[in-house]
Amino acid sequence: MALAKSQTAAVARVMQGVVAMRRQVEKELSATSGRAPTLEALGITNVTEVRERDPSAVMRAIEELFADAADSILRGQGLHFEVPNRTATNQLYVPELDRIVLKSKTSTRSFDSTAQVRKTAIMTRVMEMLHQVLRRNIHTTKRDLFYADVKLFRSQDESDAVLDDVACVIGCTRTSLHVVASEKGVVVGRVQFREDGDLIDCTRMGVGGKAIPPFIDKISDFRSDAEFILLVEKDAAFMRLAEDRFYNKYPCIIITAKGQPDVATRLFLRKCRDDLKLPVLGLVDADPYGLKILSVYMSGSKTMSYDSASLTTSDIKWLGVRPSDLDKYNIPEQCRLPMKASDIKYGKALLEEDFVRRNPKWYAELEAMLSSKVKAEIQALSSYGFQYLTETYLPRKLKERDWI
Amino acid sequence: MALAKSQTAAVARVMQGVVAMRRQVEKELSATSGRAPTLEALGITNVTEVRERDPSAVMRAIEELFADAADSILRGQGLHFEVPNRTATNQLYVPELDRIVLKSKTSTRSFDSTAQVRKTAIMTRVMEMLHQVLRRNIHTTKRDLFYADVKLFRSQDESDAVLDDVACVIGCTRTSLHVVASEKGVVVGRVQFREDGDLIDCTRMGVGGKAIPPFIDKISDFRSDAEFILLVEKDAAFMRLAEDRFYNKYPCIIITAKGQPDVATRLFLRKCRDDLKLPVLGLVDADPYGLKILSVYMSGSKTMSYDSASLTTSDIKWLGVRPSDLDKYNIPEQCRLPMKASDIKYGKALLEEDFVRRNPKWYAELEAMLSSKVKAEIQALSSYGFQYLTETYLPRKLKERDWI
Known part of the structure; x- marks a missing residue:
């Protein structure tokens, strides 16, 4: 898509922060890859x-x-x-x-x-x-x-x-x-890869995107000019982003598992992030389950903990929708939902979990959610128009480097 | 994929029946399309x-x-x-x-x-x-x-x-x-189409396939050299067919909604069948729910009945797994599961439904299932090896024209 010169400059301004973060992530990942310490070097034996x-x-x-x-x-x-x-x-x-x-x-x-x-x-x-x-x-x-x-x-x-x-x-x-789970995830945006020999270009996958295959070992040769990966909780938000071809204007790769993350999508995210050395920004509902979904991508589920290395992507940034966004973006009162007793109980349990405790900003957001007893879905942004997500909310988030 | 000459001849023999059916379907669909009677011509007014x-x-x-x-x-x-x-x-x-x-x-x-x-x-x-x-x-x-x-x-x-x-x-x-449901379906095989301008070639979609988009109006220009559409109930069977690239040897288009059919997959199947004039063969579990799934593709669900024209594909053939297959293919006893009381109740209700009653062979199969009180999943075929489905069962089915 060709953008006018003034538009290109505007996009470049929006992208400044993301580009800086991408370079940082690239540096960090390059520094660790290739010379990861061995167990012997760490003095760990008998494992x-x-x-x-x-x-x-x-x-x-x-x-x-x-x-x-x-x-x-x-x-x-x-x-x-x-x-x-x-x-x-x-x-x-x-x-x-x-x-x-x-x-x-x-x-x-x-x-x-x-x-x-x-x-x-x-x-x-x-x-x-x-x-x-x-x-x-x-x-x-x-x-x-x-x-x-x-x-x-x-x-x-x-x-x-x-x-x-x-x-x-x-x-x-x-x-x-070679025992695989069923596939559920979809990917669209600025990435190309080989899948079982076929060249897959996710910029030309229409509006439905490419189904993420259950066989990660058949995927290779990732190529991309994206600056970040946008990880989306819900199908509806993915649909909006795909139809508006958000990635044409803001170079990114959009991935969703349509709710609870499945193994194939988690493997794909990890491999995509590692091979391309890109930051990952998460867009989830502003409720405890949204946070839980980010944690599954980051730390894995307990039953598969022995298999965590290839499944987890540790440094996901929480882009939105965050409890503090509700006031910041003036989400109308009627789009904010009261938390149920079970939501509050679940949220309180999350306060005790490692992935929340080690990030003070996450902790503060979750605490604020629990004290306000209010939650909201990504769809709440539609109250300002169906394309508010792609035309206003996300560009502003990116421009203000508003991830934590 | 290049096949040896003897192989090509063998495949041609297998495909004879399907090709004949495809020609028949093409003739029938061509005969009705373009000159469908109008409501006025039928003397129906006030509707x-x-x-x-x-x-x-x-x-x-x-x-x-x-x-x-x-x-x-x-x-x-x-x-x-x-x-x-x-x-x-x-x-x-x-x-x-x-x-x-x-x-x-x-x-x-x-x-x-x-x-x-x-x-x-x-x-x-x-x-x-x-x-x-x-x-x-x-x-x-x-x-x-x-x-x-x-x-x-x-x-x-x-x-x-x-x-x-x-x-x-x-x-x-x-x-x-322009109000759409979320997407769930996947397609792979011998079909090309345009989706929102992008040319999608489903023969080059790796092993994961192409996600079927929720916007059917963005799909156009179907092209295909397939002889039939294989409609698969389950993700696992789809995975097997996709990994083995079944469609390379037996020219077909493989579609699944991963269980209960969603609106997007039903719209896609209908449009694909109509535009390409291909027969549709269904591969479902040998239980009442497998049959119910075929019926949703064929007759639609009751809540959307006013919208049935674009959603339904009337003439799906039941390829398998049929109750009579269990003996014919010697499915081991231990892979046959006893029907639960709820299965039997559901199966009896299906016996009364139009889509079963108007097809005596379907009626007979369902009756046989209910009297044997035995059901089986597509996966039961794995008892003969993981590729029995693609290498033996389906080729034999096609060769023997064993659909009803």
């Missing part, structure tokens, strides 16, 4: 590092486990596996790596034990199937895996749980096992 | 036809309504609107048009009446906002519309209900009002 591994490494790991098992059987010691304990007490967060590692506590899962015989059999079978999937270089879902041997697994909970065990035994992410 | 109208026509209709209202006020007769009754008794299905029309029963909504003053005010305001949206040629959501005047609307139910009234007054679809 299992959970990270992305390529299919051949995972296959080799499974083969080694099976060779060891066969060996043990031949030695008359039966079939058993050492499974790392996945509870919180056996996890160690290494800030230098920004990664969770598993400490050395393991338990033996043995085919000899009446209590463990089923679980040992399930684990053997799951590894066999994973090897098959990896050898064909295809991907599968938890549901498919379950159906491949319903008789043995009986319920999907059983095959799901073993899947996480296998990831910990091998020390890889669940994505490395 | 309102609900159909797609372009923004300028809708704006003109709103302007005329407002001019009439002003006129009425000046004549001392106050502000009032005539609103067609939307209940079933006022609807008429015209099989020749495959479309529902509204009969002449209307009720007066008057600003003078204490009972109707609010609804009349809401209706006036909603039309004013719709005019704004249409003039800018943008789209909005029900939620945005509600937030644009929370004080007047109080709850979203009120603005939503009036929206359907306005569509009926004007005789247009809700999409013509």
Whole structure:
């Protein structure tokens, strides 16, 4: 889109702060990448590092486990596996790596034990199937895996749980096992990448955008002239931004998971941010759940904590809609909603969480929300017109560097 | 993808039946299009036809309504609107048009009446906002519309209900009002189209596919060398088909709404089928809900019945997974699930519905399911290997022309 000269200057003024932040982020990320300290250098021993591994490494790991098992059987010691304990007490967060590692506590899962015989059999079978999937270089879902041997697994909970065990035994992410979750996210804006060989240009994805694929390992060669990533909670706001082609004027990449973030969108955001070294600005509802959504992108959910390294994007800025925006942008009284008792309870619990406590400005905003007992959705901005979000609110936010 | 000569011949054999059906569908659709009978020719008078109208026509209709209202006020007769009754008794299905029309029963909504003053005010305001949206040629959501005047609307139910009234007054679809639902569907395969000017090539959409946009009026210029559309209930099956690039070998377009069909996906399927004149084959779970999903694509949901013409695709073939497939493909006992009491109740209710009754083969399949009390998911096919769906099941189905 060609802009008039005066418009270009105006956009440049709006973008000044974002550009400065982008350069800062680029510097920081470049400084850490390539020379991340190793566990040895940090003096941490006796731990299992959970990270992305390529299919051949995972296959080799499974083969080694099976060779060891066969060996043990031949030695008359039966079939058993050492499974790392996945509870919180056996996890160690290494800030230098920004990664969770598993400490050395393991338990033996043995085919000899009446209590463990089923679980040992399930684990053997799951590894066999994973090897098959990896050898064909295809991907599968938890549901498919379950159906491949319903008789043995009986319920999907059983095959799901073993899947996480296998990831910990091998020390890889669940994505490395080629077991993927369903996709939900969409991306549009100033980014190009290769997906399974196809060149995807997200500036030419119409108004609907590109579906974020469940297979992050099929994505490569990110290219972009964007200055930031705009992470949007809701589909309706994404739609507005996409239809107005907001990214043409303000160079950015727009991503949404349409509510609760799914694994594929979180992986995509992380990879996109890392490869392009861009700041991430979050646009969510001004309520405790909006904040919670940002936290899932940043710190992950508890059940997948062992797999956090590839899933989390630590430094997301809270752009809006923030409780303080309601007065600042004169959001009409009738668009502000009273918080329910459950909202307040949830908000109070968030006040205790790390991701809020370590950022005093976030803490202050959340406190203000809780004392006013008022919340608002992104859509509340529509009270000033349907394009107020793209034409006034966001440009002003960017110009005033109003993120925290 | 280049196939070896022998492979090409094998694929051609598999495709014979589909190609024949495609030609048949093309002939039928060509025969009806362009010379669809008019209401006058059918001798139907005194009805309102609900159909797609372009923004300028809708704006003109709103302007005329407002001019009439002003006129009425000046004549001392106050502000009032005539609103067609939307209940079933006022609807008429015209099989020749495959479309529902509204009969002449209307009720007066008057600003003078204490009972109707609010609804009349809401209706006036909603039309004013719709005019704004249409003039800018943008789209909005029900939620945005509600937030644009929370004080007047109080709850979203009120603005939503009036929206359907306005569509009926004007005789247009809700999409013509530029009020859209959120997107959920994905498409991949042998189809190209223009979306808001961008050329979208779904053969080069990686493994994630293209998100189906909520604005069907921004899609045009469908082009395809596919022989059929494969409509898939579940995300997991879509993922398998996309990763294996099933459409490279068997030329087709693959569409899913990831469960319950949303409005955008239904509009897209209909437009895609009409413009390309392709047969549609449905791949759903072998349970009553799978069948229900096909019926929503075919006959629509009851609340939007006035808007059914652009939303429904009448002649979908049930490819699988059908109850009779379980034995035919030797689906292991353990992958067959017992139907719950609620499944059986729901299935019995479906036996009474038109879309099942008018197709004796569907009726027989559903009856067989209910008497065996057994259901199965598409994933049950994974018991023969993760690629059994794409490499064996579907090719055999196509080759044997095994759709009903």
